[in-house]
Amino acid sequence: MTQTKREAEILYSLVEARYGDRCTPEEKEEIRKGLDAILDSAKAMHAIKLENRDEPKQSFKPSGEPE
Amino acid sequence: MKSPLYTPISELSKHIRRGRVSPVELTETFLDRLETIGPRLNAVVTTTRSLALKQARKAEKEIEEGNYRGSLHGVPWGAKDLLSTKGVPTTWGAEPFRNRIIDTDATVVVKLRDAGAVLCAKLAMIEFAGGMGYRQPNACLTGPPRNPWNPDMWTGGSSSGSGASVAAGLLPFAIGSETWGSILSPANNCGVSGLRPTYGRVSRHGAMALCWTLDKLGPLAQTADDCGTILQALAGPDPNDPTTIQKPWHYNPRAPRRRPCLAVLTGVADDANPEVRDNFEKALKTIRGYADIEEVELPDLPYEAITRTILNAEAASAFEDIVESGTVQELTAPEDHWGAYARTALLATEYLRAIRLRGKMVSAVTEAMELYDALVAPSGKKPATPIGEEFRKVAPGTTKDVMGAVGNGCGLPAVSVPDGFTDAGLPTGIQFMGKPYGENTILAIARAYQGLTDWHTRHPPDLKP
Numbered sequence: 001m002t003q004t005k006r007e008a009e010i011l012y013s014l015v016e017a018r019y020g021d022r023c024t025p026e027e028k029e030e031i032r033k034g035l036d037a038i039l040d041s042a043k044a045m046h047a048i049k050l051e052n053r054d055e056p057k058q059s060f061k062p063s064g065e066p067e
Numbered sequence: 068m069k070s071p072l073y074t075p076i077s078e079l080s081k082h083i084r085r086g087r088v089s090p091v092e093l094t095e096t097f098l099d100r101l102e103t104i105g106p107r108l109n110a111v112v113t114t115t116r117s118l119a120l121k122q123a124r125k126a127e128k129e130i131e132e133g134n135y136r137g138s139l140h141g142v143p144w145g146a147k148d149l150l151s152t153k154g155v156p157t158t159w160g161a162e163p164f165r166n167r168i169i170d171t172d173a174t175v176v177v178k179l180r181d182a183g184a185v186l187c188a189k190l191a192m193i194e195f196a197g198g199m200g201y202r203q204p205n206a207c208l209t210g211p212p213r214n215p216w217n218p219d220m221w222t223g224g225s226s227s228g229s230g231a232s233v234a235a236g237l238l239p240f241a242i243g244s245e246t247w248g249s250i251l252s253p254a255n256n257c258g259v260s261g262l263r264p265t266y267g268r269v270s271r272h273g274a275m276a277l278c279w280t281l282d283k284l285g286p287l288a289q290t291a292d293d294c295g296t297i298l299q300a301l302a303g304p305d306p307n308d309p310t311t312i313q314k315p316w317h318y319n320p321r322a323p324r325r326r327p328c329l330a331v332l333t334g335v336a337d338d339a340n341p342e343v344r345d346n347f348e349k350a351l352k353t354i355r356g357y358a359d360i361e362e363v364e365l366p367d368l369p370y371e372a373i374t375r376t377i378l379n380a381e382a383a384s385a386f387e388d389i390v391e392s393g394t395v396q397e398l399t400a401p402e403d404h405w406g407a408y409a410r411t412a413l414l415a416t417e418y419l420r421a422i423r424l425r426g427k428m429v430s431a432v433t434e435a436m437e438l439y440d441a442l443v444a445p446s447g448k449k450p451a452t453p454i455g456e457e458f459r460k461v462a463p464g465t466t467k468d469v470m471g472a473v474g475n476g477c478g479l480p481a482v483s484v485p486d487g488f489t490d491a492g493l494p495t496g497i498q499f500m501g502k503p504y505g506e507n508t509i510l511a512i513a514r515a516y517q518g519l520t521d522w523h524t525r526h527p528p529d530l531k532p
Binding site for chain 1: 200280368369371372373375376379393396402404405406408409410411412413414417419420421422423424425426427429
């Protein structure tokens with residue numbers, strides 16, 4: 001089993017534990033495909049090297065005004 | 068004047084100001100169409116007749132007394148049903164919320180009311196703006212949104228009723244929202260003009276959140292010029308939405324002083340439907356009459372993966388209570404019952420990686436667009452698809468859409484205008500995507516195109532006055 005497949009199985013177990021009782025076998029198969037797509041995106045993103053200085057493009061500001 | 072249906076706001080407003088058109092009569096005309104044609108197209112959730120007539124009477128009195136507020140005064144409009152409206156249901160397109168009232172007015176509703184516009188309807192939309200991963204058109208509490216050009220075809224989504232109501236002459240303009248494609252898709256499929264503003268240009272306060280860092284609100288109307296007029300009324304800072312751009316925005320309807328320079332991404336139309344590609348090539352030929360067009364390549368980055376991961380993670384959080392509570396089981400589209408489950412397993416580190424890579428994406432796109440006023444591309448890869456068919460057979464995010472990923476991921480404005488028809492009589496569209504804050508530039512380019520073509524003056528033959 002490939003690393004990606006193993007990860008997909010682990011993530012699927014989480015989804016199954018949360019929502020498995022709500023889904024048919026066909027729907028579960030579609031959820032697996034959705035997880036594959038998520039992991040494909042992750043793989044594509046991991047191909048790009050990030051440095052420690054590469055901060056999230058999202059700002060946080062404490063509330064209030066500086067003195 | 069001739070019939071007010073399909074009359075651009077630029078012209079309609081002149082007649083209203085001069086007292087040649089009564090806002091009350093105008094409102095009644097559009098309310099009648101909303102109530103008769105609207106249900107045939109599944110375009111309307113709620114018609115706000117009494118509110119509309121009250122606003123129209125007020126507008127008429129003010130104008131008669133010489134208190135003209137501007138180009139939208141007395142002009143009817145419709146709101147995508149994810150905009151909160153006091154005293155009127157706001158359903159988010161979802162059956163479980165059919166009778167839900169959020170007792171506040173969204174900022175855009177307040178701004179348009181202040182501009183004197185007349186709210187006539189809450190318009191159909193895909194449930195949760197497509198946030199549950201729908202794959203086919205029957206994903207609205209009002210039924211599958213039917214295309215005014217051919218009711219057996221789809222309007223596009225998720226601002227489906229907004230696109231259909233403008234194309235069918237049920238309203239002069241409508242407000243839609245876009246997280247990824249939800250204004251450009253119905254503009255393309257319905258053959259109308261649609262403007263996705265720069266992220267933060269228009270306050271999202273009072274609008275359903277699908278993805279906080281991708282959601283934008285914008286107009287759909289007859290022309291790019293009308294979109295500019297409407298955006299001016301919508302734009303501006305709002306203390307209730309800290310992401311709003313603090314600088315006010317003014318529409319500049321003048322032609323640019325210099326010849327625009329546009330770029331086409333290499334291969335951007337290669338996988339498009341042949342008729343879409345053909346219309347796009349013809350449009351480029353027309354555009355070369357007033358602008359330079361060069362080919363450009365973007366650096367190799369996983370654009371779709373970045374934007375899709377951001378959307379997945381934020382939507383998983385935004386709708387967590389709806390998913391956890393089992394409310395999704397009551398939605399119209401069967402695939403929306405389980406479509407949100409997979410992304411609840413998305414790791415926080417992957418989301419953070421996506422928003423760190425977003426910085427690289429913004430830098431790469433800024434550099435690539437530096438020499439150009441806009442990127443130009445087909446608005447959609449295909450024309451409207453059949454109402455009963457899946458428009459995607461795979462999980463969202465597995466299809467290629469660099470323009471959508473880059474445009475929405477980087478918060479760039481884009482305007483879509485019609486650029487032709489297929490042999491089956493379905494419209495196709497062309498989009499001009501600008502730099503951040505560059506709405507006036509892309510609107511000028513789109514206006515110039517509409518000045519040389521007549522696609523935007525064509526209307527569904529069965530629905531003409």
